Amino acid sequence: MTAAFVAAGLGIIPGIAQAADPVPVAAGVAEAIAAASTSEGFHSPADRTIRTTLPTATDGKATANATSAAPQKAQTAPTAQAAEAAATEQAALDAGANPALAVDVSGTSYTAHGIELTALITSADFALDVVVDWGDGKTDTFTARGNYELHASHIYDKSGQYQVQVKVTDTANAVQATNGGAFLTPGADFTPHTPTRLLDTRNGTGAAVGKVPGQGSARVKVAGNASVPAGVTAVALNVTVTETIDSGHVTVWPGAGYDRPNTSNLNYTAGRSVPNMVIVPVGEDGYVELFNGGWQPVDLIADVTGYFTRASASGYTSMTPARFVDTREGVGTARGKLAARSAFTTRIGGLQGVPQNITAVALNVTVTEPEGPGHMTAFSGTGPVPTASNLNFVPGQTVANAVIVPVAADGSIKIFNGAWSPTHVVVDVVGYYSPDSKAAFLPFTPFRTLDTREEAYGWPGGRFRAREFITKGFTPEAATGVEAYVLNATVTETRGTGFLSVAPSPYALPAEGEPAAPAGPRPISSTLNWTTGDTVPNLVQASDGDHGVITFWNQGHEDADLVLDVFGVYQTK
Numbered sequence: 001m002t003a004a005f006v007a008a009g010l011g012i013i014p015g016i017a018q019a020a021d022p023v024p025v026a027a028g029v030a031e032a033i034a035a036a037s038t039s040e041g042f043h044s045p046a047d048r049t050i051r052t053t054l055p056t057a058t059d060g061k062a063t064a065n066a067t068s069a070a071p072q073k074a075q076t077a078p079t080a081q082a083a084e085a086a087a088t089e090q091a092a093l094d095a096g097a098n099p100a101l102a103v104d105v106s107g108t109s110y111t112a113h114g115i116e117l118t119a120l121i122t123s124a125d126f127a128l129d130v131v132v133d134w135g136d137g138k139t140d141t142f143t144a145r146g147n148y149e150l151h152a153s154h155i156y157d158k159s160g161q162y163q164v165q166v167k168v169t170d171t172a173n174a175v176q177a178t179n180g181g182a183f184l185t186p187g188a189d190f191t192p193h194t195p196t197r198l199l200d201t202r203n204g205t206g207a208a209v210g211k212v213p214g215q216g217s218a219r220v221k222v223a224g225n226a227s228v229p230a231g232v233t234a235v236a237l238n239v240t241v242t243e244t245i246d247s248g249h250v251t252v253w254p255g256a257g258y259d260r261p262n263t264s265n266l267n268y269t270a271g272r273s274v275p276n277m278v279i280v281p282v283g284e285d286g287y288v289e290l291f292n293g294g295w296q297p298v299d300l301i302a303d304v305t306g307y308f309t310r311a312s313a314s315g316y317t318s319m320t321p322a323r324f325v326d327t328r329e330g331v332g333t334a335r336g337k338l339a340a341r342s343a344f345t346t347r348i349g350g351l352q353g354v355p356q357n358i359t360a361v362a363l364n365v366t367v368t369e370p371e372g373p374g375h376m377t378a379f380s381g382t383g384p385v386p387t388a389s390n391l392n393f394v395p396g397q398t399v400a401n402a403v404i405v406p407v408a409a410d411g412s413i414k415i416f417n418g419a420w421s422p423t424h425v426v427v428d429v430v431g432y433y434s435p436d437s438k439a440a441f442l443p444f445t446p447f448r449t450l451d452t453r454e455e456a457y458g459w460p461g462g463r464f465r466a467r468e469f470i471t472k473g474f475t476p477e478a479a480t481g482v483e484a485y486v487l488n489a490t491v492t493e494t495r496g497t498g499f500l501s502v503a504p505s506p507y508a509l510p511a512e513g514e515p516a517a518p519a520g521p522r523p524i525s526s527t528l529n530w531t532t533g534d535t536v537p538n539l540v541q542a543s544d545g546d547h548g549v550i551t552f553w554n555q556g557h558e559d560a561d562l563v564l565d566v567f568g569v570y571q572t573k
Contacts, residue, residue, distance in 0.1 A: 028447055028449060028566070029474060029475065029482075029485075029566065029569070032444040032445070032447065032566070033110070033111065033442065033444075033569065033571070034110055035444075035445070036186060036442050036443060036444055036445075036568075041106065041107050041108035041109065041183070042105075042106065042107050042164075042181035042182060042183055043104075043105070043106040043107075043181070044104070044105045044106070044179050044180060044181040045104050046102040046103060046104040046120070046122060046179070047102075048179055049101075049102040049103055049104075049177045049178065049179045050177070050178045050179065051101065051102075051175060051176070051177050052175070052176045052177075052178065053097075053174060053175055053176075054169070054171075054174040054175060054176055055174070056174050097173050097174075097175055098123055098124050098126055098170045098172075098173040098175050099124075100122050100123060100124055101121075101122065101123050101124075101168065101170055101173075101175055101177045102121075102122045102123075102177055102179075103119050103120065103121050103122070103166050103168050103177050103178075103179045104119070104120040104122075104179070105117070105118070105119050105120075105164070105166050105179045105180050105181060106118050106181075107164055107181065107183045109183075109185070109186050111155075111186075111187075111442075111480070111481065111571055111573045112159075112185065112186055112187025112439075112440040112441075112442045112481075112569075112570075112571035112572075112573065113155050113156045113157070113158075113159070113185050113187050113438075113440055113481075113571070113572065113573055114153060114154070114155050114156075114573050115134070115153065115154050115156070115162075115164070115183050115185075116151070116153050117132065117150075117151070117152045117153065117154070117164065117166075118149070118150070118151055119132070119149075119150040119152075119166045119168075120149055120150075121144055121147065121148040121149070121150065121168055121177075122147055123144075123145075123146050123147060123148070123168070123170065124146065125145065125146040126145065126146065126170050126172050126173060127143070127144075127145055127170075127171070127172065128143065128144040128145060128146075128148070128168055128169065128170055129141070129142075129143060129168070129169040129171065130142040130143065130144055130150060130166065130167070130168050130169075131166075131167045131169075132152055132154075132164070132165075132166050132167075133163075133164065133165040133166075133167070133180075134154045134156075134162060134164055135162030135163040135164050135165070135183070136156055136157070136162055138154070140152055140154070144168075150166075155573055156185055157438060158189065158312040158315070158438070158440075159185045159187050159188055159189040159309075159310050159311065159312055159313070159315075159440045160184075160185060160310060160311055160312045161182055161183065161184045161185075161310065162182070162183050162185075163180065163181075163182055163183075164180045164181060164182070164183050165178060165179075165180035166178070166179055166180055184310055185310055185440065186310075186442060187310075187440025187441060187442050187571060188233045188234060188308035188309055188310050188440055188441050188442075189308065189309065189310075189311065189312060189313035189314055189315055189440055189441075190236075190306055190307070190308055190313060190314045190315070190316065190359075190360065190433045190441065191306060191307055191308075191309065191313045191314065191359075192305070192306045192314070192359050192360035192404070192405075192406035192407075192433065193226075193227070193228065193236075193304050193305055193306045193307060193406070194379070194380070194383065194386060194406060195238070195303050195304070195305050195377070195379060195386040195387075195388035195390075195405075196226045196227075196303060196304050196386070196388065197301065197302070197303050197387055197388055198220050198221070198222065198225060198226060198237070198302050198303065198304050199218060199220045199290070199300060199301060199302035200299075200300075200301045200302075201218060201299045201300050201301075202242075202243070202299045202301075206220055206221065206225075206302070207219070207220070211243065211297035211298055211299050212290070212292045212297060212298055212299070212300050213292065213297045214248070214292060214294050214295040214296050214297060215291075215292065215293070215294075215295065216291075216292055216297075217255075217289050217290060217291045217292070218289070218290045218292075218300050219255060219287050219288075219289050219290075220237075220287060220288050220289070220290065220302050221286060221287055222235050222282050222286055222287060222288055222304070222307070223282055223286030223287075224286055225286075226304060228304060228307050229307075229309065230286065231309060231310075232282050232286075232307045232308065232309055233281060233282060233308050233309060233310060233443070234279060234280060234281045234282060234307065234308040234441060234443050234568075235279070235280060235282055235288065235304060235306075235307045235308070236277065236278070236279050236304065236305045236306040236307065236308075236404045237252070237277070237278045237279075237280065237288070237302045237303065237304055237305070238275055238276075238277055238278075238302070238303045238305060238388065238389070238390055238401075238403075239252060239265060239266060239275065239276055239277075239278050239290065239300070239301070239302050240273060240274065240275040240276075240300070240301040240302075240303075240389070240392065241266060241268045241273070241274050241292075241298050241299070241300055241301075242273040242274075242298070242299045242300075242301065242392075243273075243298060243299040244268045244269065244270055244271060244272060244273075244274075244294075244296070244298050245270055245271075245296045245297075245298075246270050246294055246295060246296040247267075247268065247269045247270060247294060247535075248267070248268055248292060248293050248294015248295065248296070248298070249264040249265075249266065249267045249268070249293040249294065250264065250265055250266045250267075250268070250290060250291065250292060250293065250298075250300070251263065251264050251265055251290075251291040251293060252265045252278045252280045252288060252289070252290050252291075253280060253281075253288065253289055253291070253446075254280065254281045254282060254283035254284075254287075254288055254289070255283045255285070255287050255288055255289030256283050256284070256285050256287065256289075257283060257284055257285075258281075258283060258445075260289075260291055261445060261446045261447075262448070263446040263447070263448055263488065263565040263567075264293065264488070264490070264537065264565070265278045265280075265488060265537065266278075266537045267490060267492070267535040267536070267537050268294070268298070269534075269535065272394075273392040274392070275389065275390065275391050275392055275401050276401060276402070276488075276537050276538060276539060277305075277390075277401060277402035277403060277404065277538075277539040278539065279441070279443070279486055279539065279567060279568065280443070280567075281443045282307075290302065303386075303388035303389070305388075305403075305404050305405065305406075306360060306404055306406070306433075308441050313359075313435070314358075314359045314360065314433035314434055314435055314437060315433065315434070315435075315436075315437035315438045315439045315440060315570075315572075316362075316431055316432075316433055316437055316439040316440075316441065316483060316484065316541075316570040317431055317432055317433075317434065317437040317439065317483065318430065318431040318439075318483050318484035318541065318542070318543035318570070319353065319354070319429060319430060319431050319432070319543070320503055320504060320543065320545075321364065321428045321429070321430050321501075321502070321503060321523060321525035321527075322352050322353075322428065322429050322525070323426070323427070323428050323524065323525060324346060324348060324351070324352065324427050324428065324429050325346050325415070325425060325426060325427035326424075326425075326426050326427075327424045327425050327426070328368075328424050328426075332346045332427065333345075333346050337369070337371075337422035337423055337424050338415070338417045338422060338423055338424070338425050339417065339422050340372075340374075340417060340419055340420045340421050340422055341417065341418065341419075341420065342416070342417060343385065343414045343415060343416040343417070344414065344415055345381050345412050345413070345414050346412065346413060346414075346415070346427070347381075347410070347411050347412045348361050348407060348411055348412065348413055348429060348432070349407055349410070349411020349412070350411050351411075352429070354411075354429065354432050355432075355434060355436065356411055357434055357435065357436065358407050358411065358432040358433060358434045359406065359407060359433050359434055359435070360404055360405060360406050360407055360432070360433040361404070361405055361407055361413065361429060361431075361432045361433070362402070362403075362404050362429070362430045362431040362432065362433075362541050363378065363402070363403040363404075363405060363427055363428065363429055363430065364400055364401070364402055364403070364427075364428045364430060364525065364526065364527055364538075365378055365390060365391060365400065365401055365403050365415070365425065365426070365427050366398065366399070366400040366425070366426040366427075366428075366526055366529065367391060367393045367397070367398070367399055367400075367423050367424070367425060367426075368398040368423070368424045368425075368426065368529075369396070369398075369423060369424045370393045370394070370395055370396065370397060370419060370421065370422075370423035370424075371395060371419075371421035371422055371423065372395050372419050372420055372421030373392075373393065373394045373395060373419060374392070374393060374417065374418050374419020374420065374421065374423070375389035375390075375391065375392045375393070375418040375419065376389065376390055376391050376392075376393070376415065376416065376417060376418065376423075376425070377389050377390055377415075377416040377418060378390050378403045378405045378413060378414070378415050378416075379405060379406070379413065379414055379416070380405065380406040380407060380408045380412075380413060380414070381407070381408030381410060381411075381412030381413050381414055382408045382409075385414075385416045389418060390403045390405075391403075393419070393423070395421075397531075398499075398529040398531075399529060400499075400526055400527065400528050400529050400538060401538060402430075402538055402539035402540070402541070404433075407432075415427065426526070428525040428526070430540075430541055430542070431484060431541055431543075438572045439481075439483035439484065439570035439571055439572045440570065440571060440572075441486075441568060441569075441570055442568055442569050442570075442571055443486075443567065443568040444566060444567060444568045444569075446488075446565050446566065446567050447565065447566055448563070448564070448565050448566075449472070449564050449565070449566050450470070450472070450562060450563065450564040451561075451562075451563045451564075452464050452561045452562050452563075453492075453493070453561050453563075463493070463559040463560065463561055464491075464552075464554045464559060464560050464561055464562040465554065465559050466496075466498070466554055466556055466557050466558050466559050466560075467554065467555070467556075467557065468553075468554060469519045469551050469552060469553045469554070470551070470552045470562065471505055471509065471516075471517070471519070471549055471550070471551050471552075472549065472550050472551075472552070472564075473509045473548055473549050474544040474548055474549065474550055475544050475548035480573050481571050481572040481573030482544065482548075482569050482570070482571050482572075483543065483569075483570040483571060483572055484541050484542060484543045484544075484569070484570045485540075485541070485542050485543075485544065485550070485566060485568075485569055485570075486539070486540075486541055486566070486567045486568040486569065486570070487539070487540040487541075487542060487564055487565065487566055487567065488537055488538070488539055488540070488564070488565045488567060489502065489527060489528060489537065489538055489540050489552070489562065489563070489564055490535065490536065490537040490538075490562070490563040490564075490565075491528060491530050491534070491535070491536050491560050491561070491562055491563075492534075492535040492536075492560070492561050492563065493535075493560060493561040494530045494531070494532055494533060494534050494535075494536075494556075494558065494560045495532060495558040495559065495560070496531075496532055496556055496557055496558030497530065497531050497532065497556060497558075498529070498530055498554060498555055498556015498557065498558065498560065499526040499527070499528065499529040499530070499555045499556065500526070500527045500528050500529075500530075500538075500552065500553065500554065500555065500562075501522075501523035501524075501525055501526060501527060501552075501553040501555055502523075502527045502540050502542050502550060502551070502552055502553070503520075503523045503525075503542075503550070503551055503553075504542070504543045504544055504545025504546075504547075504549065504550060504551070505517070505519065505520055505544075505545060505547060505549035505550065505551045506520040506545065506546075506547075507519075507520065507547060507549065508547040508548075508549065509547070509548075509549055519551055519553075520551065522553065522555075523553060526555070527540055530556070530560070541570075552564075
């Protein structure tokens with residue numbers, strides 16, 4: 001079977017797929033969302049309350065209102081304690097004020113866009129009107145009386161900083177208490193960036209010239225570099241390892257102040273140049289760090305394609321992977337191989353359910369049947385070809401890589417073949433970024449959720465069987481509004497040629513003891529491709545559909561092993 005057939009999902013004999021035992025990851029996701037979002041918030045104590053005396057129509061009106069607002073007393077002889085309380089209340093009424101009125105306000109979050117507000121009101125026993133101004137033009141009103149603990153929640157439409165204010169009004173005594181603070185949403189919006197090289201250890205871009213030693217690291221300045229602003233929370237990088245002389249892996253993480261995770265972003269073997277898209281939080285010092293997990297030195301390259309900030313920009317919308325370009329079939333462009341050192345333009349915006357006003361698109365780009373070595377670059381439909389590359393290939397290789405690319409105003413992108421020989425190109429769209437999309441990115445400390453080589457993570461053991469699939473339940477009940485997951489999928493210990501497909505399941509996970517649900521239609525899109533003996537990673541931005549379930553397909557005819565690491569979510573709530 002040729003690699004070309006594998007990449008297309010063609011020429012494969014249909015088989016009967018049986019779902020592996022479902023592997024729940026909901027608990028880990030819920031904990032990760034909570035840990036990622038609860039660090040943000042504010043607290044403004046009661047002593048910061050601003051008290052305001054309200055105007056009254058007549059000198060005695062406030063007292064009259066206060067008297068009418070006082071609780072009605074039962075027509076029985078009062079006890080001594082009740083008499084004392086009544087006397088205290090009457091004294092406050094006579095004073096025409098509520099001297100203790102104050103409010104303590106705090107706001108926290110457990111989601112990308114949500115705020116949980118607590119207002120602790122201190123007051124004498126009078127009726128109170130409470131207005132919460134969320135800072136986005138929306139308000140909620142409540143009634144209270146005396147000392148009161150108010151809890152309220154709100155979902156912002158977009159990422160950003162909002163001035164939250166709680167206003168407590170005692171009409172009876174013509175006095176008002178106001179307090180609040182600035183709330184910064186934990187989730188971040190995306191801004192596309194013209195692909196720009198931030199690191200190249202071969203020529204000293206962003207670091208000293210020279211290979212990164214085995215078990216060594218290279219630090220890359222992101223914030224304040226190449227027009228990436230300060231305050232950036234995460235960055236989309238295309239990371240490439242090259243000039244390899246042994247096998248190993250690369251891990252990208254925020255660096256200073258953070259422990260290096262046990263997960264990997266890309267794997268390499270001797271003599272291969274391997275790229276992979278990485279979405280990684282930026283450290284407080286504005287850097288990220290690239291760790292060479294091999295024992296021999298390598299060269300590392302990092303190109304920025306976009307960044308995330310807590311300012312309103314572009315949210316994310318996921319899609320079931322859809323094929324937009326296939327040069328073998330003439331889909332999306334002319335039929336036939338893309339010529340050497342040439343590019344084609346294809347439109348994404350306005351087609352197959354993608355709106356026109358997108359700012360960037362998440363792709364999976366596959367090169368197949370290349371006649372020589374080279375690289376591929378995806379970029380906006382306007383402007384010159386960037387110096388950055390998205391994937392590298394050798395003759396006869398089928399290789400796929402995730403790409404996040406800016407989109408021109410007319411909704412188009414370009415694909416450039418940087419080789420001196422022609423090749424076929426396949427492009428699948430997995431999602432898009434736009435001002436109207438509401439899902440914000442919430443990065444996690446990466447954690448592993450599946451490794452078929454180990455009887456762990458709820459996995460019963462055994463390899464990823466050929467022509468079969470693994471279903472995994474992702475979204476817990478506590479994690480509402482998840483639009484998509486940011487994963488890193490790695491296929492290893494391969495014994496033949498094949499490709500991995502990832503798609504939301506059209507079915508819910510079965511209850512315990514019930515038979516496994518069917519998998520739904522077999523996808524034709526490819527997330528990553530492999531040949532015998534390969535270890536291949538790729539970034540996956542996958543929707544878990546209406547049922548919180550993602551299906552992973554082994555589209556080859558030989559068993560393999562699958563490793564999944566979770567890096568974050570896009571969340572609308």
